[in-house]
Amino acid sequence: MQNTDKPMTRWQRFKDNDIVWSFFHSPGAVIAATIATVVILACIFAPLIAPFDPFDPAQISLWDGKLPPAWVDGGQPQYLLGTDNQGRDMLSTILYGGRLSILVGLAAVCLGMVLGVTLGVVSGYVGGVTDAVIMRIADVQLTIPGILLAILINGIGRVVLPLDMRDEFAVYVVVLAIGLTDWPQFARVTRGATLVEANKEYVQAARIIGLPGWLIMLRHILPNTLRPVLVIATIGLALAIIAEATLSFLGQGIPPTTPSLGTLIRVGNEYLFSGLWWITFFPAIALVVLVFAVNLLGDWMRDALNPKLR
Amino acid sequence: MKLKMLATASATAIMLASPVLAENVLRWTSQGDALTLDPHSQNEGPTNAMNGQIYEALVTRDAALVLQPELAESWSADADGWTFNLRKGVTFHDGSALTAEDVAFSFERALHQASDFKEQAKSVVTVEVIDDYTVKLKTDGANPILPNQLTSIYIMDKGWAETNNVMSPQDFKAEEETYAVRNANGTGPFAVASRAPDELTVLTRNADWWGDDLFPGNIDKIEYRPITNAATRVAALLSGEVDFVLDPPLQDLARIDAADGLGMVTVAQIRSIFFGMDQGIDQLRSSNVEGNPFKDARVREAFNLAMDRDAIQRVVMEGLSFPTGMITPPGVLGNTPDNDPPYGFDPARARALLADAGYGDGFSIQLDCPNNRYNNDEKICQAAVSMLAKIGIDVKLDAIPKAQHFPKIQKRETDFYMLGWGVPTLDSHYVFSYLLAGEGSWNATGYSNGRVDEITAAITSEIDIDKRTKMIVEAWDLVKADMPYVPLHHQVLAWGISDNVDIQIAADDAFRPRFAVMK
Numbered sequence: 161m162q163n164t165d166k167p168m169t170r171w172q173r174f175k176d177n178d179i180v181w182s183f184f185h186s187p188g189a190v191i192a193a194t195i196a197t198v199v200i201l202a203c204i205f206a207p208l209i210a211p212f213d214p215f216d217p218a219q220i221s222l223w224d225g226k227l228p229p230a231w232v233d234g235g236q237p238q239y240l241l242g243t244d245n246q247g248r249d250m251l252s253t254i255l256y257g258g259r260l261s262i263l264v265g266l267a268a269v270c271l272g273m274v275l276g277v278t279l280g281v282v283s284g285y286v287g288g289v290t291d292a293v294i295m296r297i298a299d300v301q302l303t304i305p306g307i308l309l310a311i312l313i314n315g316i317g318r319v320v321l322p323l324d325m326r327d328e329f330a331v332y333v334v335v336l337a338i339g340l341t342d343w344p345q346f347a348r349v350t351r352g353a354t355l356v357e358a359n360k361e362y363v364q365a366a367r368i369i370g371l372p373g374w375l376i377m378l379r380h381i382l383p384n385t386l387r388p389v390l391v392i393a394t395i396g397l398a399l400a401i402i403a404e405a406t407l408s409f410l411g412q413g414i415p416p417t418t419p420s421l422g423t424l425i426r427v428g429n430e431y432l433f434s435g436l437w438w439i440t441f442f443p444a445i446a447l448v449v450l451v452f453a454v455n456l457l458g459d460w461m462r463d464a465l466n467p468k469l470r
Numbered sequence: 471m472k473l474k475m476l477a478t479a480s481a482t483a484i485m486l487a488s489p490v491l492a493e494n495v496l497r498w499t500s501q502g503d504a505l506t507l508d509p510h511s512q513n514e515g516p517t518n519a520m521n522g523q524i525y526e527a528l529v530t531r532d533a534a535l536v537l538q539p540e541l542a543e544s545w546s547a548d549a550d551g552w553t554f555n556l557r558k559g560v561t562f563h564d565g566s567a568l569t570a571e572d573v574a575f576s577f578e579r580a581l582h583q584a585s586d587f588k589e590q591a592k593s594v595v596t597v598e599v600i601d602d603y604t605v606k607l608k609t610d611g612a613n614p615i616l617p618n619q620l621t622s623i624y625i626m627d628k629g630w631a632e633t634n635n636v637m638s639p640q641d642f643k644a645e646e647e648t649y650a651v652r653n654a655n656g657t658g659p660f661a662v663a664s665r666a667p668d669e670l671t672v673l674t675r676n677a678d679w680w681g682d683d684l685f686p687g688n689i690d691k692i693e694y695r696p697i698t699n700a701a702t703r704v705a706a707l708l709s710g711e712v713d714f715v716l717d718p719p720l721q722d723l724a725r726i727d728a729a730d731g732l733g734m735v736t737v738a739q740i741r742s743i744f745f746g747m748d749q750g751i752d753q754l755r756s757s758n759v760e761g762n763p764f765k766d767a768r769v770r771e772a773f774n775l776a777m778d779r780d781a782i783q784r785v786v787m788e789g790l791s792f793p794t795g796m797i798t799p800p801g802v803l804g805n806t807p808d809n810d811p812p813y814g815f816d817p818a819r820a821r822a823l824l825a826d827a828g829y830g831d832g833f834s835i836q837l838d839c840p841n842n843r844y845n846n847d848e849k850i851c852q853a854a855v856s857m858l859a860k861i862g863i864d865v866k867l868d869a870i871p872k873a874q875h876f877p878k879i880q881k882r883e884t885d886f887y888m889l890g891w892g893v894p895t896l897d898s899h900y901v902f903s904y905l906l907a908g909e910g911s912w913n914a915t916g917y918s919n920g921r922v923d924e925i926t927a928a929i930t931s932e933i934d935i936d937k938r939t940k941m942i943v944e945a946w947d948l949v950k951a952d953m954p955y956v957p958l959h960h961q962v963l964a965w966g967i968s969d970n971v972d973i974q975i976a977a978d979d980a981f982r983p984r985f986a987v988m989k
Contacts, residue, residue, distance in 0.1 A: 217859035222781040246852050247785070327868070411699075417867060430701045433708075434721035 182464040189464075192456030199450050203258035210252035211238065215418065220247045226431075229438050242438040244424075245431065250438060253424060254446050260420040261447070264335055265401040271339025272400075273393050276346020281377045281385065283347065284354025295351065298344035306341040306399075307406055313337035314412050327415045334413050338403045345392055353385035387465045394458035398451045405447055421447045493690040494988040496971060498981070499703055500716035502842040502872055503668045503696040508650040509624035510579050510639040513586040514876065515741075515892055518622045519980035523673060523692070524563075525624035525656030528554050528573070529617045533974035533982055535740070535801075535896065537617060541568065541625055541657065545617060551594075551608040552616050558603055560680050562627045563654075563661040570599040575628035577607070584641040589903040589911060590619045590895070593930045611931030614938070618895040630655045643877050659685070659984050660692060670695050687984040698842055707732060707966050714973060716981060718966040720788040720845060726966040735975045736790065739963040741892040743844055744797045745837070745854070745956040746879070747773060750916015754885045756836035756866070759829070764885075768827040770953040774813040775820040776861045777854065779958060786849050791959035795950065797891060797905065799960035801977065804898030804942040809950050812957065820861045832862025838887040839867060840875040845961055851888055879914045887914065890961070892978055898942045902926040906949060917954035921945070 174180060183189050202209055212219055224247040228235045235242060241250035283294040301309065317333035318326055357363060358381065366376050401421075407413035408422030409429075416423055421443050428440025504520035505512045522530075528542040542554040560568040574597040580587040581594070593613045598606040609616060631637050636650040654662045659681060660673035673692040695712070697703045700719035706712045708729055718726055718734070727734045748754070749764040763769040779793035795812040798805050824830060839851035848869040855865045865886075878884045889912070893900050904910045907926045908918030925945040932938040949955075967973050972987040 217856035217865070220856040220859075222778065222785050222853045222856065225785040245786070245849060246856070416869075430699070430719065431721060433701060433704050433725055434719075435725075436721070 179464050183460070186460055186464075188456055189460035192453045192460065195449060196453035196457055199258065199446070199453065200262055203255055203262055206252070206255035206259045210249075210255045211240075212249040212252040214248040214253040214256055222247050226436055228436075241442045244427070244439050245436070250442050253419065254421070254443050257419045257421045257424045257443060258446055258450065260331070260414060260418065261401050261404055261422070262450075264331060264338070264404045264414070264420065265397050267335045268338035268342065268400040268404070269393055269396045271335060272342025272396065273346050273389065275339065276343035277350045277382070277385070277389055279343065280347040280350025281354050281381055284351040285358055285373065285377050285381060291351075294347065298347050301341075301344050307403060310337040310341045310403055310407060311410070311412055313340055314407060327417060330413065330415050331418075334404055334407055337407070338400050341403070342396055342400065345396065346389060349388045349392055350385050353388060354381055357381045357384050391458060391462045391465055394461055395455060398454040398458065401447070401451055401454070421450075494688050495691045495693060496689045496714065496983065496986060496988065497693045497695065497712045498714035498716065499695050499697045499706060499712045501696065501698055501700070501703070503671070503694075505873060505876075506640055506642060506651045507654045507662065507665065508636070508640040508648065509626060509654075509656070510576075510582070510585040510587055511642050511651075512876075513590070513622065514872075515979055518894075520671070520694070521624055521654070521656075522622070522658070522980060523660045523983055524654045524658045524662060525626065526658045527622060527624050528556075528620050530621050531894070531976075531978070533976040533985060535977055537621075541573075547612065547614075547616070549612055551598075551606050552613070553600070553604065553606045556603040556605065557680055560657050561678055562630065562657055563676060564627070564630060566627055566629055568625065568627075568657055569602045570605045572628050573597065573605045573625055574599050575631065576623065576625045579626065579631070579637070579639060580623050582638045584646075585639045586642070586911070587623055590900065591623055592903070593619070609931075612933050613930050614933045614935070615895060615897050615899065618897055619900070621894050625657065626650075627655050643880055659687070663691075668696055681984060685984040687986050688988055689983050689986050692983055704966070707968070710968070713968040713971050714981070715966040716979070717845065718964060720790050720964065723788070723790075723964050723966070731969045732966060733969060734964055734966045736962055736964045737975050737977050738792065738799070738801070739892070739961040739979055740799055740801050740894075740896070740977045741844075741890050741961045741979065742794060742797045742799050743791075743847075743850065743888070743890045743958045743961060745773070745958070746884075746887050746889055746913075746915045747954065747956065748882070748885045748914060748916050749954060750882075750918070751885075754835065755883070756885050757833050758864075759833040763827065763829055763833055766827045767953065768823040769829065770956075771813070772820040772823040772827075772861060773858070773863075774953055774956050775816045775823070776857050776863070777813075777956060777958065778815045778857055779812050780815065781857075782850055782853055783959060786846050786853055787959070787962075790845070790962035790964060792962070793959045794957050796946065797949075797955050797957050798893055798898060798901045802893045802896050802898060802901070803939065804901070804946055806943055806946065809943075809946050813953075817857075817861050824861060824863075830862075832864060834864040834866065835886050836866045836868055836884075838875060838878055838884045839869040840872040840888060841869040843872040843875070844888075844890045847888060847890075850958065879912060882914045882916070884914055894978060898946070899926065899929050902929075902945060906945070906954070915954040917952065919948055919952060922948055 224243050225245050227239050227243040229242040230237050230240050239249050243249055279294050283291045314333055314337040321329055363380055366380055404413055405422030408420050409426045414420040414423050424443035425440050431439050502516055504517040505514055509521045509525045526540045530538050530540040532538050541557055543557050545552055545554045577594055577597045580591045593609045594607045595610050596608045598608055600606055634649040636648050640646050640648045640651050652665050659676055659679045661676050663672040663674045665671045671694045675690045703715050704718055704722045707715045723734050726732050747764040747770055751762055754762050783791045783793055793812045794810055796805055796809050837851055839848055841848040851867050851869055855867050858865050879887055903926055904912045907923050922945045925941045929938050929941055963979055965975050970989050974985050
C-alpha cells in the first residue's frame with residue numbers, strides 16, 4: 161500500500177520516526193542533549209578551544225600561580241577561571257581533564273557493554289547450566305558496591321604492573337576496573353530481552369533452516385535486544401564518569417600528571433582551607449553539569465524507548 | 471541487690487578516682503611514617519625522631535640544638551679517642567640494665583655493612599669497655615667533633631638483640647624484615663605499645679625512665695597517626711582529632727593560626743632541599759641522548775640557572791623558604807655568606823650554555839621526586855619541570871612515596887632526583903661524608919673530587935679549629951664551582967599545635983615529647 165504513495169525522503173522518514181518525534185517534543189531532552197553535546201564537543205576539541213595547553217610545561221609560569229577567576233579582585237583577564245597552584249589556566253585544565261574523563265567513561269561503558277551483552281545473549285539463548293553460572297556470577301557481583309569492586313580491580317592492576325609503568329597504564333587500569341564493574345547490568349537486561357526473542361517465530365524459523373547458534377544470536381537476537389541496552393549505556397556513561405572521578409578523587413585513578421576531572425577536584429581539595437576555592441569548584445561544576453546532562457538524556461531515552469510508557 | 475549496690479558503689483568510686491588517673495594522651499600526625507623501628511637501618515629525619523623517643527644515644531641535643539648528656543653523664547677527649555661515663559641505673563624497657571657492653575655492641579651494629587649510620591660512626595675504630603659504666607670510643611686520630619656525631623646513634627640491648635636474632639641492622643634496600651623493624655626495646659621515655667606502619671603507632675610512658683624527674687614532659691601516651699593528605703591533616707587539627715601537626719601545608723598556616731585554640735610556630739630549619747644530577751654514569755638511564763650530558767659542567771650550570779628560586783619561594787612555599795646556592799644551611803659549620811647566595815636565575819644564559827655543550831635542542835630526563843617527605847616536595851618538582859622546559863629540557867616527573875624514592879638514591883639508580891638534607895651534627899663533615907665524598911652512601915651524583923675527599927678525611931682528625939674551618943670552606947668553594955647539585959632552598963619549619971599542649975619547636979624538625987606539657 162505504502163508503495164503507491166509518494167516515496168518519503170530520508171529526512172521525512174527521520175522526522176516521522178517515533179523516537180525523534182518524542183525527542184523534539186520533550187524540552188528536557190533537548191536541553192540536556194544540547195548541554196551534553198556542547199560540553200562533550202568542547203572537551204573533545206579541547207586542543208583547539210583551550211586558551212593554553214596545560215600539559216606543555218613551557219607554557220606555564222609559576223608566577224601566575226593561584227590567581228583567582230578573572231572577575232575577582234586580583235584575577236587576570238587571560239585566565240578566565242583563574243589558575244591552579246602551578247600557574248595552569250583552570251579553564252584549559254578543565255577542558256583537557258573533561259576530555260580524559262569522557263574518554264575513560266566511554267571506553268569503560270563500551271567494555272562493560274560488549275562483555276555484558278555477549279554474556280547476556282549467550283546466557284538467555286543457551287540457558288541451562290551456562291545461564292545459571294553466568295547469572296549467579298552477575299548476582300554476586302551486584303551485591304558488592306561497584307566502587308569497592310573497582311578499587312579492588314584497580315589495586316590488583318597496580319600491584320601487577322611494575323612501578324615505572326603504573327602512570328602510563330593507569331588510564332587502562334581504570335577503564336578495566338570500571339568496565340568489569342559495569343557488565344552485570346547489561347547482562348541482566350540483555351538476557352531478559354533474549355529470553356523473549358528466543359521463542360519468537362523468526363528465531364524458530366532460523367533454527368529450522370539449520371543456522372548455527374552463534375549466527376542466530378549475532379544476527380537475529382542481538383539487534384532486537386539493543387534498545388534497552390542503549391538506555392543502560394547512556395545512564396552507564398554518567399555512572400562511569402562519576403566512578404572515574406571517585407577513583408581519581410581517592411587517589412586511585414588517573415595520576416596528577418595527566419589530570420581528569422576527579423584528579424583536578426582532588427588536587428584542588430588541598431587548597432579549600434586556604435580559600436583558593438576555584439581550583440576545586442570549577443572542575444566540580446563541570447563534572448556535575450556533564451553528568452546531569454547525560455543522566456537526563458538517559459532518562460528521556462528510557463521513557464521514549466519503552467512502548468508501555470508512551 | 472546488695473551485690474548491685476556494691477557494683478554501683480565501686481563504679482562511682484572509679485568514676486571519682488578517674489580524674490586523678492586521667493592519662494595525658496598526645497595525638498599527633500605528619501605526612502609520612504618512620505620507615506622502620508630498627509635504630510640503625512635508616513638515617514632519615516622522621517625515622518630518627520620516632521626512634522629517638524624509644525631509644526637513646528650517649529649524647530643528645532635539646533630543642534635549641536645544644537649538646538646535652540643522655541645515656542652518658544660526662545665525656546672527655548684525649549689523643550686517641552673519647553671516654554664516656556655512662557649513667558647508672560638505666561634499664562631497657564624489658565628491664566635489663568644498660569651496661570658498657572650494650573654500648574660497644576650498638577657501635578658494632580651501627581658500623582655494620584647494612585647500617586645507614588656508617589658515615590657518622592666511621593671514625594670510631596674500636597669501643598673499649600673499661601668497666602660496666604665506662605667506655606672509650608677509640609678513634610683513628612683525634613676526632614674533635616665526635617660527640618656531635620653521636621646524637622642519633624642509638625643504644626640497643628645486646629641481650630635483646632641476641633634473643634630476637636637482630637644482631638645486624640635490617641637491610642632496608644633489600645626490603646629485609648626483621649624482629650627489630652616493628653618491635654623495639656630502648657631506654658627512652660616511651661615504649662612501643664603497638665605499631666601498624668603507616669597507620670597508627672602507640673607509645674606509652676616508660677615509668678622507669680631515668681629522666682622522669684628531670685624533664686617537664688607529662689605525656690603518658692603518644693598516638694602517632696600519619697596522614698598523607700595535607701588537607702586531611704589540617705582538618706584533623708582543626709576538628710581536634712589531633713593535638714599537633716608537624717607539617718601543616720604552608721598555604722593553611724594563616725588559617726591554623728587564626729583558629730580558636732590552635733597556634734603555629736615557625737623556625738628556620740637545619741635542612742636544605744636540592745636536586746642531584748648523576749654525573750658519574752656513562753649513559754643516562756632515562757634520557758633520549760647518547761652519553762651523559764651531566765658530565766659537562768655547562769649543563770649542570772644551565773640546570774642551576776634555569777631554577778627560578780624566588781618564584782618557588784613566593785608561590786610554592788608561601789614565603790617559607792630561603793633560596794640558596796648551598797646544600798647546607800646557616801647554623802652548620804661551613805655555610806658561609808659567600809657561598810650561600812643562590813646561582814642567578816638566567817634562562818637565556820642557560821640556553822646558551824646548553825647550546826655550547828652541544829645540547830641546543832635539549833634532551834629528555836626523568837626527575838625522581840618524593841611526594842610525602844619535604845614541604846611541598848612534589849609541587850616543587852612540578853615547578854622545576856616547567857622551568858626546565860623553558861630551557862628545552864623535557865622532564866618526566868616521577869613523584870612517589872619516600873619509601874620507594876630513597877632506595878633509588880641509595881642504590882644509585884636515578885639520573886636526576888630530589889633530596890633534602892638535615893645536619894644533626896651541625897658540622898659540614900656530615901654533609902661531605904654522605905653527599906659529596908665519592909663513596910658517600912647518599913651521593914648518587916657520582917661526584918668525586920679528589921681534594922674534597924681529602925678534606926673529608928682530614929677534618930675528622932684536625933684539632934686546630936681555624937685550620938679545620940678553612941679546609942671546610944675550601945671544599946665548599948670547590949663544590950660551589952663544580953655544581954654536582956642544584957641547591958634550591960633551606961626549609962622553614964612550621965608546626966601547628968593545639969593550645970592545650972606546650973611543645974618546643976626545634977630546627978631539626980624532631981618532636982621531643984620529653985619536653986611536651988599537656989595543660
